[in-house]
């Protein structure tokens with residue numbers, strides 16, 4: 001019981017830990033989707049597979065999609081990002097994107113879907129071609145998100161929390177060039193989604209803190 005108490009106490013003071021996708025050893029479950037440019041953006045569309053690239057990322061591996069149609073392609077987050085992500089409220093989602101063209105910007109750059117709501121965001125001007133550019137957005141109602149479309153209403157705090165508590169979709173836009181079938185490439189690297197630590201990680205942290213404490217105690221005694 002004391003052990004459980006220690007673990008729970010440690011868990012309550014741990015910072016929220018991010019879920020990181022560096023694509024250095026594979027696509028890590030990410031897929032793609034082709035959307036028709038209309039709401040909803042976070043579900044449906046034509047399913048696409050991503051191409052895994054073992055080099056050319058920022059650094060190391062990354063994933064890419066080559067424009068297959070006149071629709072807008074998105075990168076689709078894997079299931080382990082979804083579900084109850086309440087602890088991610090107020091943290092950030094960041095990613096790095098490289099595109100080969102930037103002629104249009106009328107559709108959401110990132111989409112969250114859950115609890116019957118869809119939240120979309122325009123992160124700014126279309127990215128400069130052929131450069132890895134980083135983006136970071138706040139995961140709460142102050143982050144610039146809109147409901148349904150880019151001209152939709154700002155979500156309330158409770159609406160945003162409801163989406164994160166039942167997250168069913170996360171998509172990041174990869175297409176910014178009108179045309180370019182078969183030649184436009186969108187590349188994604190270093191996605192960082194704040195998330196709660198796994199129980200095993202909490203136990204690992206506990207063990208690590210105990211070891212650090214024991215080392216400090218021994219060292220303190222030695223110094224004295």
Ligand SMILES: [Ca+2]
Pocket residue numbers: 022023024057058059060061062189190
């Ligand atoms: Ca990488």
Ligand SMILES: [Ca+2]
Pocket residue numbers: 067175176177178179180181184
């Ligand atoms: Ca295109």
